[in-house]
Amino acid sequence: MTSTQAHHHRSNRKSSHKSFKGHRGHASKNELRNRFKGKVEDEPKGSSLKRAPMKKLDRRNLAKQVQNNKREEILRNNRLFDGNKGAPKIVAVVPLCEDIDSEAVVKNLATSSGIELGEIGEGIHFVDAQRFKQKLQFIVPPRDLLSLVDVCKVADFVIFVLSATQQVDDLGDSCLRIIHSQGVSNTLSVVQNLICHESIKQRSEIKKSLLSFMQHFFPDEEKVHAIDVPQEALNVIRALCTQHPRGVNWRDARSYMLVDDVRWSEDGHLVLDGVVRGQGLNADRLVHLQGFGEYQIQKILSYADVPTAKAHNDSMDIDIGSKAMDAADILAIPSAEIDNLSEFMGENYLDVAHEDVMEAPRKVVRLDDFHFFDEEDGVVDKAKAKKELPVGTSDYQAAWILDTDSDVDVEDDGDEMATESVRDDDPETERRSNTVTETVTDQNEMFVDLSPGEEEQQLEAFRRSRKEYQDDLEFPDEVNFSSLLQARDRFRKYRGMKSFRTSPWDSEEIDLNTPEFWKRLTRLENYKATKNRMLKRASVGGIKPGTRVQVYISNGPQEAIDLYSQRRSLAIYSLLEHEHKLAVLNFVITPSVNSTETIRSKDNLVLQCGSRRWAVQPLFSQHGASGTKNNVRKFERYMHPGRTTVATIVGPLIFGNIPALLFKESPTGLQLVGTGSFMNADHSRVIVKRSIITGHPFKIHKRLVTVRFMFFNPDDVEYFKPIPLFTKYGRTGHIKESLGTHGYFKATFDSPIQQVDTIGLNLYKRLYPRVAQKYTVC
Known part of the structure; x- marks a missing residue:
């Protein structure tokens, strides 16, 4: 150490400074800005607001009211069977x-x-x-x-x-x-x-x-x-x-009656005797006679005597003679608001003939609600006006300069495609197919068409290796069609969709498959509110339960008397208002665990829902979340074991969560194949049938792929060009250009694909449910 350097002692005092706390009462503007980062607090919704806590006295009064209501309901139900005149x-x-x-x-x-x-x-x-x-x-x-x-x-x-x-x-x-x-x-x-x-x-x-x-x-x-x-x-x-x-909840929500006796009246009406049960019996509502259908009530009478057992009980049959049937009073007659037997809501409907919805031939397939690249659409002209085209570009070339990028939904669903007839051979097509075409691509390589025989052999070998036509579970949607058939004719009723969940699909659209009765069906804007209103109306008024009555119905069947004479039981169930009108009905069905039958969509089945049975041919569709924007559901070809599905029919309207059973007729009788319940009446539920046209990657250069075996002529390639492509391994892409005359084409994908991958194209067609028919055992 030199003398010029001063000696320094380390300080023994350590001072610590307190950090700045800011304003203790509130945060600064900068602090709030950094804390929330532009986020805005949501306004509280009405349903999420907390109710004010109830006082002890209010809680006690509420519990007492609930207890009294339950006690009154029990007494009311028990009163039906009490006393000498109580119902049995x-x-x-x-x-x-x-x-x-x-x-x-x-x-x-x-x-x-x-x-x-x-x-x-x-x-x-x-x-x-x-x-x-x-x-x-x-x-x-x-x-x-x-x-x-x-x-x-x-x-x-x-x-x-x-x-x-x-x-x-x-x-x-x-x-x-x-x-x-x-x-x-x-x-x-x-x-x-x-x-x-x-x-x-x-x-x-x-x-x-x-x-x-x-x-x-x-x-x-x-x-x-x-x-x-x-x-x-x-x-x-x-x-x-x-x-x-x-x-039983679904039964007690309506009025019903076990028939004690059946006979014809003098004026030709069918008379049914019994005790009213469930809710009050209303003369304006239709009644369902079990096994025979719906009928109108002509009048309701009462009688004073009660059926008694015969002396010494030699027989247990009900002793109801003609003297016991003497009418005492007219309890009810129909008013002007009586329900009619018409299955449709009214005659003011849109009657559209099929020839009015015939579309002109299109150059390209329909994608969502548009026909892209079609010169007959005004949208094309508007799009071409916004494009910057190179000098010398023709109108035909300008139509294909379009940057499209769509995401594809590739979920599974069942599908079955019927084989259509092969079109006649075209001499011009035959001449072009025998011509070897050379095409110079973007990669400066020459493409040479194979001979028809060699290409057909490769196609059959490729299909045999995958066994597409044998395994429906592994390849549920893939469709094969003849190389002699144009795909644009085979799938002319189909359209493409950018996104299965969000792409628009007008449920009120009239197309070639729309049945004539579709516009006349009952439509409910709010099924839940309508159901609650109808059930509430049924619980008010009418002939009170426990009353012994004689019900006169109009145009009753003679078979009912014949069946009763065979000592068979009969019952009638009152329908709620509008429950006889035809509507689109959806049922949630689970296959029966003991059933070994293969249930196919549109098979002839018997559907029981509550008191009614119909012969139906239901459409099966996937049962998923109800939060989709377009309410489009995928068609299922089979009702697979262990998988819940939705069965859709056109049948009489139903209100309430009623159990539903599916039967299939066999030589030994009806066999239970599915159980479930009624879901809703929703006419806006669109059931679509998906078909996947598959191709094979022939050549791969990074993201540019040459695809074959999807189409077999260049016209089909141009027709389906707007629809996005997808692969089994999750890649998406689109058709770029056609190659040659045998349906080969180049496609661009979002990333390179593998040689073992399969390229697909989704097509969709709407299906309409069929009308249920009355099922009788007689």
Whole structure:
């Protein structure tokens, strides 16, 4: 250290400066700007505003009101069956095994309540259980599928009868699944022939096994009763008389009635006797006679006498003679607002003939709602006026100078294309196909057309290697057509779409496929609001439930009397307003797990929705989110197992979330193939059929690809040029130019593709659902 350098001691004091906090009361403008970065706070919506907290007294009053409303509803439902003039409880006896004796079940139940019975058969039987002050109405249906299903719709209680010596057969299993899917009120399970087993332990094991089987369908089932034991039969009668039916939502939202007797009146009207149930019966609404269709009510009368069992109960048949049918009063007659039987909303509709919508021949395919590159469109002239064209460019060359870039939606859907007839050979086409054409491309290489025979061999070898025509699941949309057929003729009813979810598609457009009745169908702007309004109207007014009435219907069928004479049960269901008008109906359907049938779109099926059945040919489409802008759904060729689909038909309007069942007719009867529920009535839902024309990359130079086997003549290449291309590996592109005379073309993609990739082009065509027909068992 030199003397000139001064000695420096390190300071022992360390000072720390506090950071600037800014304004403690609020942030500065710069700080707010940096914090939010231009973001604007959303205004709170009305539905998201928090309600003011209720006071303790208000919460207590609200809970008391809810409790009183529930108590009044229970009392109102129970009042239907109370008293000497109360309605009898309907009990359906459903045998699940072949060796079941349903008549013996009814006799054992009646004997346990102190009533000795004689020989009984199928039909409706009346029991007055004086011990429990309750009337019961037993229905013993024939052991066929539709009869068993129909009686369970109207029943307050369903008794499933099992056997201790036989297993549940296929018919019994189908009945359980259908009854569970369509909705059922209270259920009880009983076993017959249990006394055949002497061992008490074996009896207990059988009952335990049967209970486990029934709980698979009805988890609330608590016990299986031995119907041959008097004490357990008495417990079943006690449960029937003391329990109150839960009801079925879709059934109780309407008025319905089990028919006690059927006859002709003197003035030629069909008279149906019974007790009003569910909601009030309105004479202005149409009624559906189960299995026969819809009819108008001519008038509704009442009678004072109640059906009683015959003396000594020698027969369980209802003793309703002519004296008991003496009309006391006219309860209701239709007003001027009565519903008519017309299936359409009115005669003021747009009647468009098919020749009025015939389009002139176009030079290019339709993309969304436009025909690009067509000199007959005024849009083309306007576009050409905005272009900067090189000197000497002709009008034809100017039409192709267009920069198009579209994203392609490549989701899966089912599709089936019918093979069309091959056009006649054109001599000019034959002459051009035999000519070897040389084309100089942008890459300065010469393109030489192959001979027709060699090219056809390569095409067949390529198709055999992929087996496109055999595997619908792997290639659901790809379409092959003959090389002698022009693609523009084969797909003249198709159009292209830039985006499947956002491209516009006018649901009211009239095209060549539009049926004549389409414009006359019922259209609901707000289905949910209309449904709530119709259900609310049905709950007000009408003849109150529990009233014994005689319903006169106009133009009733003679077959109804014939069916009732065969000891079959009949029921009528009141329809809501407009429920007989034709509309586009959508059902959410899931294939049945036990069905092995292959269900194809437009197959002849039987659809049951609530109380009605139709013979239908539904269109299947994908069931996805409802937030798409254009409401376009993809057509599915099959109803695939494990996949929920939407079945669309044109049928009578439906209000409410009603269970729906799909059946297929077989030599052994109806077979359940699908279950679900009614979704909505939406005429704006556009079902489109997608077809994918595929090609193979012949030569690849970076993003420029030569494609073959998609088209087979240059005219088709020019026709489909506006539609974007896609590949199986996710690349997108567009047609650039045609090569030669055999349909080869150059295409540009957003990135290089692989040689093993497949190039596709999407085409779409709208499909229209078919009208449902009435299905009758007679």
